[in-house]
Every structure is written in C-alpha cells, then in structure tokens.
Amino acid sequence: MAQSVLLTGAAGRVGEAILGGLADDHEWRLLDRNPPTDDQPGEFVVADITDDDAVREAMDGIDVVIHLAGDPRPEAPWDSVLTNNIDGTQTVFEAAVDAGVESVVFASSNHAVGNYETDARTPELYREHDDYLLDGTELPRPSNLYGVSKAAGETLGRYYHDEHDLSVACVRIGNLTEGHPPIDYERGQAMWLSYRDCAHLFDRCIRADYDYEIVYGISDNDRKYYSIARAREALGYEPQDNSAYYDGEERVAEPDA
Ligand SMILES: NC(=O)C1=CN([C@@H]2O[C@H](COP(=O)(O)OP(=O)(O)OC[C@H]3O[C@@H](n4cnc5c(N)ncnc54)[C@H](O)[C@@H]3O)[C@@H](O)[C@H]2O)C=CC1
Numbered sequence: 732m733a734q735s736v737l738l739t740g741a742a743g744r745v746g747e748a749i750l751g752g753l754a755d756d757h758e759w760r761l762l763d764r765n766p767p768t769d770d771q772p773g774e775f776v777v778a779d780i781t782d783d784d785a786v787r788e789a790m791d792g793i794d795v796v797i798h799l800a801g802d803p804r805p806e807a808p809w810d811s812v813l814t815n816n817i818d819g820t821q822t823v824f825e826a827a828v829d830a831g832v833e834s835v836v837f838a839s840s841n842h843a844v845g846n847y848e849t850d851a852r853t854p855e856l857y858r859e860h861d862d863y864l865l866d867g868t869e870l871p872r873p874s875n876l877y878g879v880s881k882a883a884g885e886t887l888g889r890y891y892h893d894e895h896d897l898s899v900a901c902v903r904i905g906n907l908t909e910g911h912p913p914i915d916y917e918r919g920q921a922m923w924l925s926y927r928d929c930a931h932l933f934d935r936c937i938r939a940d941y942d943y944e945i946v947y948g949i950s951d952n953d954r955k956y957y958s959i960a961r962a963r964e965a966l967g968y969e970p971q972d973n974s975a976y977y978d979g980e981e982r983v984a985e986p987d988a
C-alpha cells in the first residue's frame with residue numbers, strides 16, 4: 732500500500748536514488764533547504780530541519796519519515812554537524828513523535844563505525860578472502876566528527892523508540908555511487924550501494940514492521956565487511972547488485988538466474 736512519506740534532504744544524492752526508484756510508489760512530501768532543480772513528485776517544502784515550526788508543519792498527515800538532510804561530509808566541522816546533523820535530527824524525531832508518525836528511517840553512515848578499520852585489519856578487510864564482518868550490534872567507533880554525529884542520531888532514534896514507541900530504522904549507508912562501483916577504491920567497492928539497491932532498501936524501510944533496527948546499507952558485494960543479514964531478516968532487503976560484477980565502469984558478469 733502506498734504510504735505518505737516525508738523525505739528530508741530530498742534534493743541530494745540519496746534522495747535522487749530513492750525518488751529515481753520509488754517516485755510512483757508512495758505519496759511524497761519532499762523537504763530540503765535547497766529548492767528543486769527539476770520536476771519532483773508530490774509537494775516540495777523549502778525549509779531547514781532546524782526550523783522547528785516548519786518541520787512540524789511538514790509532518791502533518793505523514794506515515795513515514797525518511798530523514799536524509801544533514802551535512803554528509805566526512806570532514807565536516809563540529810559546528811556544522813552539531814547544528815545540521817544532531818540538533819536537526821532531534822528536531823525531526825521530536826516533531827515525528829508529536830505528529831503521530833509511525834516510523835522514522837535515519838540515514839546513518841559507515842563513518843559511525845569507521846574506526847573498526849584499524850591499521851592491523853586493513854587493507855585485508857576490504858578483500859573477499861577476509862571474513863571480518865560488522866553486523867550492526869557493535870558499538871559505534873566513529874572515524875571523524877561527522878561519524879560522531881551519525882552515532883548520535885542512532886542514539887536519538889533509540890531514545891525516541893524506547894521512550895515514545897516510535898519505529899526507527901537506522902541505515903548505515905556505505906558508498907552510494909551511480910552506475911558502477913567506485914573505481915580504484917577497494918574500501919568503496921566493499922561498501923558500494925547501487926542506486927537501485929538504495930531505492931529498494933528504503934522502500935523496505937517504508938513498508939516493513941520493526942521496532943528499532945540498525946542495518947548496513949550496501950549492495951550484496953562479494954568483498955563486503957558489513958553484514959546485510961539483519962537488513963534481509965528485519966526488512967526483507969533483497970539486493971540485486973554486487974561490485975564484483977564490474978570491471979571498472981563495465982558490468983562483466985550477471986548473477987546466477
Ligand atoms: N551518499 C552517500 O554515500 C552517503 C550518505 N549518507 C547520509 O545520507 C544523507 C544524504 O546524503 P547525500 O544525499 O549524499 O548528501 P547531499 O549533500 O547530496 O544531500 C543532502 C541534502 O540535505 C540538504 N540539507 C543539508 N542540511 C540541511 C538542513 N539543515 N535543512 C534542510 N536540508 C538540509 C542539502 O541541501 C542536500 O540537498 C546524509 O545524511 C548523509 O550523511 C550516509 C552514508 C553514505
């Protein structure tokens with residue numbers, strides 16, 4: 732059944748991937764501080780997520796929130812992640828609870844756990860023969876202040892679930908790259924998320940029933956060091972792409988029928 736979905740950060744790359752796959756599947760209200768540059772489905776609200784009144788107004792009649800808006804730069808300074816990623820995310824969760832929203836899907840990041848990639852583990856960690864896997868039950872080990880802000884967002888989600896019974900899915904997104912996996916970048920190939928798998932994963936987050944989940948958002952890459960077992964089990968995620976099927980930009984293999 733189509734759901735009424737508020738998509739924050741709709742004008743960005745992850746928003747583009749989601750809307751590219753799901754524009755006709757749900758009733759969309761899009762929110763971004765930057766206005767759209769082309770045609771978009773549904774209604775577009777130009778607002779900042781730190782504007783409490785605007786965020787509350789945007790929640791009206793919404794079933795599910797996908798919260799992408801924030802500073803996505805791994806090198807982002809503290810004042811930016813504090814304002815956009817932590818304060819902004821708290822504003823979104825609080826408004827969602829007050830509006831009676833069913834679930835909030837939070838765009839977390841690989842950088843919330845980036846410091847598991849120790850010198851002793853890398854670069855072997857990024858290779859197919861290595862069996863080290865993070866599964867979402869581990870504590871955050873952020874690799875930068877941006878990662879700290881994503882761990883904070885996950886913790887805000889935990890609080891709003893436990894205290895207010897909001898369903899929350901935190902997706903630790905890997906490396907979203909359009910068309911093909913990153914070139915000459917083993918880490919990025921191991922955590923590649925294709926556009927179509929991104930759209931499918933967020934669709935499952937919209938449709939599935941869950942309490943509080945932390946899952947990894949990557950394609951079914953042979954050389955992964957993030958488990959996608961929980962995303963499969965809790966959300967019904969069935970990715971179709973695999974960075975191993977590519978030689979550079981070219982797709983050279985098809986999955987078994
Ligand atoms: N692209 C990727 O591979 C990954 C992205 N993520 C997360 O996914 C989310 C989206 O990332 P991208 O689409 O790549 O970034 P992006 O920079 O392309 O899009 C972010 C959007 O959020 C908007 N925005 C930022 N601060 C805002 C504010 N205070 N109020 C309203 N709108 C605001 C921007 O205008 C922009 O359109 C971010 O939270 C990022 O941390 C996490 C891991 C990987």
Ligand SMILES: O=C1O[C@H](COP(=O)(O)O)[C@@H](O)[C@H](O)[C@H]1O
Pocket residue numbers: 802803804805839840841842904905906907918919
């Ligand atoms: O969280 C994010 O992660 C991706 C991938 O990280 P990288 O260190 O391999 O670049 C990044 O591209 C994106 O901007 C960021 O939001």
